[in-house]
Amino acid sequence: MLTDLRVAVLIAAKDLRQRLRDRSAILVSIVAPLGLAIIFSGLLGNTTAFHARYVVANLDGGQLATVLRKDVIGALVTVKVADVTDAATRDEAIALVTDGKADAAFVIPAGFTAAINAGQGATIEIAGARNATLETEVARAVAQRFGDGVVSVQLAVATAAHLKGAPLDGPATGAIVTAAAAATPAVNLTDDVARLRQLSMATYFSASMAILFLFFSAQIGIVSLFDERRAGTLARILAGPIRPWSVLFGKLLAGFAMGVVSITVLVTATTLAIGADWGPPLGVALIGVTAIIAAIGISTLVASFAKTGESAGAAGSAVAITLGVLGGSFTVSSQSPDSMATIALFTPHGWFLRGLGELHGAGATAADALPAAGVLLAMGLATLALGLVRTRKLVTAR
Numbered sequence: 001m002l003t004d005l006r007v008a009v010l011i012a013a014k015d016l017r018q019r020l021r022d023r024s025a026i027l028v029s030i031v032a033p034l035g036l037a038i039i040f041s042g043l044l045g046n047t048t049a050f051h052a053r054y055v056v057a058n059l060d061g062g063q064l065a066t067v068l069r070k071d072v073i074g075a076l077v078t079v080k081v082a083d084v085t086d087a088a089t090r091d092e093a094i095a096l097v098t099d100g101k102a103d104a105a106f107v108i109p110a111g112f113t114a115a116i117n118a119g120q121g122a123t124i125e126i127a128g129a130r131n132a133t134l135e136t137e138v139a140r141a142v143a144q145r146f147g148d149g150v151v152s153v154q155l156a157v158a159t160a161a162h163l164k165g166a167p168l169d170g171p172a173t174g175a176i177v178t179a180a181a182a183a184t185p186a187v188n189l190t191d192d193v194a195r196l197r198q199l200s201m202a203t204y205f206s207a208s209m210a211i212l213f214l215f216f217s218a219q220i221g222i223v224s225l226f227d228e229r230r231a232g233t234l235a236r237i238l239a240g241p242i243r244p245w246s247v248l249f250g251k252l253l254a255g256f257a258m259g260v261v262s263i264t265v266l267v268t269a270t271t272l273a274i275g276a277d278w279g280p281p282l283g284v285a286l287i288g289v290t291a292i293i294a295a296i297g298i299s300t301l302v303a304s305f306a307k308t309g310e311s312a313g314a315a316g317s318a319v320a321i322t323l324g325v326l327g328g329s330f331t332v333s334s335q336s337p338d339s340m341a342t343i344a345l346f347t348p349h350g351w352f353l354r355g356l357g358e359l360h361g362a363g364a365t366a367a368d369a370l371p372a373a374g375v376l377l378a379m380g381l382a383t384l385a386l387g388l389v390r391t392r393k394l395v396t397a398r
Helices: 002-021 024-044 063-078 090-098 112-117 133-164 171-182 201-218 220-231 233-238 244-274 281-303 309-327 338-344 348-358 366-394
Strands: 052-058 082-086 104-108 125-128
Touching (some): 002 220, 024 201, 052 133, 090 125, 125 133, 244 366, 281 348, 309 348, 338 348
16 A cells, blocks of 8 residues: 555656646646736726716705705715715816716706705706716616605605695695605614625636636646557556556646645735735635545546547646636626526536635635535545546556
């Protein structure tokens, strides 16, 4: 047993030396994924950050208009999602949007408060910049939410006035509407310590490139079997007192070692270079090791159907990229259709990213990664068992 293990370690060490000597392992396992992670993070790193610039032209000055400006639109400043400035006229507000100094403008028309107090309709104008679609939609949502609240109050007041036989446009009715709109809501929403279990852009693309290129690293050992078989090296090895399983294990060990080096270097480099936050080290290690096993298993199974080293490498690369596309390595899962999120659960890439995401909730521990790690391990062991049965025919003396 010890002899077989020693042989496997020697074979793995020999493969690693060869790969490091021709620089292919460094390029595939470290340089490419790290470079792409930095590029993607730089290009898309700010897509989730939202901060709008709004301008308000309050042409009414009444109580309800003041409530809308200070308590509703002003709340956006309080929660730090927008900067809000004031304009004296509609034209001034529109000019700020046109000149690119504001993303959208709220125009509160004269007579706004009086119209609402009288039970009539009132219009809030929203003017958005051409390139500020999201900011404009948020502005519309804010105005719509305020309008819905006013309508609800008007309906309640109208019902009460009807029951009492009082005129809807009386001064008492107007006072009730104004007071209701300005009153503190019965339910207040406050920030809590809970956070979404979601990776930042820097971490997401670092992780997605890591799992994608992990498959290229994992197949290095098993693909080399074809080359050694063709060169006759494998036959000379098996001519001695070496069992085929020792050779297979050595090849798999080489792929595992490359995977560990790749993950370790990428986690360290992306943390220092682009501020990626991978989560608790123990949880990351658990997810990383099981992902390596999954990559080795799938790569071994794919290679078992090939006839040559070139076809094995090409097939492994095609499967890796396909699984990467389906698993979310190229698109953020929160921006993908629900159907794609479901499909991702059938890929190791999807579970790798999911497991890392579970490590980012408030109070998250390594135990939160256990479900994803369990699925990755099951994927790896199942495919590895099938792959070894099929690839054993490659490790025979000729």
